[in-house]
Amino acid sequence: MRRISAADLTEHILKAADLLRGKMDAADYSHVISAILLLKWASDQHWQLEVPEPARWNHIMESTYRSPDEALNEALAALSKSNRPVLDELFWDLDFTRRLSHTEAQQLIWHFNAISLKVEDLKFDDVVDRAYDQALGAFADAAGKKGGEFYTPRSVIELMVRLADPRPGQSVCDPCAGSGGMLTGAEQYVAEHTGRRGELALFGQDVNAATCATARLNLLFHRIRGASLRCGDTLANPLHVTDDGRLRRFDRILTNPPFSLQYQRQEVRFSERMRYGWTSKSDLMFVQHVLATLAPDGLGVVVAPQGALFRGGAEAEIRRGIVQDDRLEAVIGIGPNVFHGTSVPACLLVLRGLNGAHAQKRGVLFINAEHEITTGRSRNYLAPRHVEKIAATFHAWREIPHFSRIVSIEEIGSSDFNLNVRRYVDPAPAVRMRLNSHSLLFGGVPRADVEAQRDRFRAFGIEVTDLFDLHEPSQLMFPPCGYEATAEKIPPLAESSENEFLSRVRGWLESERPAAINFDARMLPVARRHLMESFLKNLLPAAILDEHQLGGVFADWWADQYDSLRELNRIGLSQDAGHLEGKLHGRILELIEENLTARIKNIVALERQKLVDIYRSWGDRYGTSLLDLEKRRETAEARLRSRLRALGYPWPCEQ
Template sequence: MKLTQQQLEAHLWGAANILRGKTAGQDYKNYILSLMFYKRLCDQWEHEADDAIVELERQQGRTFTDAQKAVFRARGEHRFRIPEGNRWGDILASSIDLGRKLTAAMRAVSSANEELRGVFTVDWNAPAPDGSGKPLIANEVVHALVQHFNTYDLSNASVSPDVLGRAYEYLIKKFADDAGAKAGEFFTPPEVVDTLVRILEPQPGDTVYDPTCGSGGMLVHCADYLREGGHNANDARFFGQEMNWGNAAIGKINSVLHRLEAEIAAGASTITDPFFRDDQGKVRRFSLVLANFPFSDDFWWLKPEQQTDDKKKKTKLKQQVFGKEGYKDPFGRFGRGTPFRAPPASTGDYAFILHILASLTANGRAGVVCPQGVLFRGQPAIEEETGEFDADGNPKIKRRKADDEHLIRKALIDARLVDAVISLPLNVFYGAGVPACLLILRKQRPPERHEQVLLVYAARHYRELSNQNELRPQDVMRMLVHVHAYGDAARVPALVAQHSRRIHDQIDAREHDEVQRLMAEYAGHVERLAMLKPRIAEQETKLAALSTKAERAKIEKALSQLRGQRDRATAKLAERDEKIAESRRRAEDDRHAVTEVGAELEALYQDPDELLKHARVVGVDEIEENEFNLNIPRYVDTFEPEPRVSVDEALRELKSARQSLVAAEHDLSSLLKTIGYTC
């Protein structure tokens, strides 16, 4: 029987619950994801072997003996090699020293498959930090995890690749929710990724690159977009680099599970050691780049192993890598030989942006998540009086050089590379409370847009959650319509219709998934209740037939316990039903909101004054007049007027407040009198 996505999700998250708290910080995600992937590889190997044997028996018209099957299993063709002695059955047959055996098996699989190098980074036999010699993860815990994962077959016979891929993404999202602020290192909210991907529209033949790829979500979303358009995902080619080995391993697993032929490099900084280079040693060029780089990295110019050095050593290193003209980049991305200055040492935002630009082909495009500071940080060159005078009585003038970030931003605009900027709501990213934006760059822009930049103010539309904010389906639609219309009102009705249909389908699918997820989560209580009902009926029948007090007391006690269990199970199912109802209400609200926003957008583009509060196509000449400052409130009316209140309503509220005050004073006076005080 095929596992549903929701059953698989519940099963995988159950494994996470076994290990949580037994490793350092959030490292447990790497253990769970790697174990799940290892089980998948082993199960699929067995499935492929079984299929091959069945086909051979059919071709030869005979049934093989167990010994013959063993020979054929070893010789069979497999997507990945699992060396003998390192299969799931070998681990399952062990009861002691499981951590060492599991680590050895995973490393053997990794070594046997070039595509899986670097996938298994965890050490199940790592020692505890107290020096006791005991493993950090006790043998009993590893055994419990192995037994848990053994519950289900994870091969294609039981789990389709699409279901497994979606369940893996769900698990990464759950880990991100659990990790809180640290999740930003490996996870970008899918709504943001979806917005970027749909703006850039990956096509067959594209080379897609993420220089800080984390868990690989942006690459996977590009592949999904291609499949949605009826293409094979691998009609494009995918590349990524990730400094953190553990996150890169998650990304590699993610790409394999999504049947994506992605090349992901790990362990080095994209800035100091870009992995993808051409024959001349310069950075390789790609047609499409997406990135969510670390915001405002203070030490972007240091290799990972150097970032742990003390302040004195970092200062010395800084003197070595920065000259009078800034960072000495051996890959020609900024500084001498390019129109761009080297980024300042104090923040790495423009280092990543310039790396992305250097990584684009002549007609490439990029979508980058940035802190909004890149839009306005840095002063232009200025002249100002010092307050002193020369010998002729003329005021002395002090000339201040333009800041590096201002000059880089000016160069980007002068080169007509900035196509659009979208400001995002606060707190939509894990651990990044600073205001963020989406920066859309294009090497070759349509002639009609060459002297323009689209600025979209999307910061006021979001769903407020307990820990962070979330972009809703209608919020994503707003951004996409603004960008794809690019100020052309005639295009809006068709864009609204296109995105409305797709987003309604997304909402329907999400509602179905959430309901099925809740059904899977509470399935145990359903089974419990189904088991209890006949037992209660049986005991009630017995009770009715008994006459002695002692016999009745015994049955009544048992009945009381069973009814208590029934009531608790019933309460749990009522809880489930309320959550399902809430999920359906939210989906219906979102469907209604998408329809409303569609009508709102069509009306908005018929009212230029109102449109100025949301989006505006700005001429480069106006941006020059504003000293190349791209801060969106300079161009878009972001002012939020106070809601109007009628005079009659205000007077009624004032009268009500006065009456409440009089009543409160009367109550206080009465209370004081009762305890002996006189007013």
């Protein structure tokens, strides 16, 4: 029997949603399906919870022909009662007899009976939690604007967690917890880096009771116990306080608050949080809450609408105070239509604790990642290569033209503390056609234009001046065969260097094969870091692809082949792997390596095509000079004059 993957289970959950779609809204059917999934999971993995007889799956199945909806109610009530406080009030408002017809309840029970969630039938031990994460994303898509109230895209969470870099023993809080993705993401990050679970103290709060229930269930599926989740309005009444009534401080805060809510000053407890000022819009009030609840050496990452970066009035004064106190570490602009429920471009604000643990990095790092997105069907998203580039740039505190820049507090002050990312980092401008008058008149490509692209061509083994006939020191002429014919020669000329580059890739795969097979599956980032470092070290010298292109290819490949690498590791370390598993091991390895090689070939082909496009653009600009056009005009005129005379007509100018 084939083991079930996260993708398999996600598909199964979404097919359950199809049974209810159109009969209730997304929030309702996600609640129903989550409850039935919990019953199946608890019964199949009975050590996770105490499962009384009425909640056992075989008991539920026996009731499908009599009263399946009542059986589900009885099972959920019994499971909740036996697992207080873990499940206490988790589904207090769910009544299957009101939500489902007899037939619908029966169909859902049969549907979930068709899949096993027993550990021995799952490909990996995290299949259920990963599948539930993906299902929540699909439910958020279906919920439309409401989806943004409880779900942050997984790729954004991964980026925020990488920026925050939580460590074992730290406390992590999400004051607008939604479905709990920030907390599960932080837990997974630390578990993968240490090989141990339960190393973080997790805290969360959300104003919506149903969303809090989803977060608790999400944490449960992730096998996270002991997290403190509270239901309430974080701005109006933060509930995580110390025994003496003071606000609790956290080492890491990760949050995606609702955008631009309206608050009145008298509604807000712990008014000392708003030390930089008050505003009717909630965006910078949430930022101030994070600053007020960060530990002295803490770090916070907050999602905000980009309008909060430049709106005037009270918000400008709040920004002034935050920047002057050196509490802002980075501003990262994210492209549009990434978040559920809004197409508004957002940003990430990276905030420092009072001690400014990173204050040696004077100034603020601005990253313009508005183009670091992939266009999707209904939303855009951050691919692994985008997350890799942004996170690597932040941690290296690096300036990259048209992408990132470190800006002094003085410069920000001279701009009235406007934090608009584009003010400091313009994205790469569209290529403008710079025309050389001498070349337009007499022909030939300016040598300076060609020299500017020399390294790009040399990376592919092409001396770009060999593609021209030398004419004079400042101009290069196209060969007699024409620029189109010469452009067609570029791919064959590049073939040798491309083959050498691909040989480097194969050599790297061969040398790192043992590391890819024998890494500790509990500490994936360690293996990932080692493999990426050696990947860059081996391939960067070829200069065909730059550091970010190579890092992006690797990041996309690792994410795409994540489960295959884990399966390879499982089989490779198995003490009793038989002949069939050995063959499977070899085939998985082949597929993993073929996938990476194909990705490399694709991006190399794109770079080669850019060379062809560059050469053709020179031809389009300078392939025909004004003198050539004049000569052609004179030749055409002479032929026309001769023809008219032969027909007995005078040339107009001769009349």
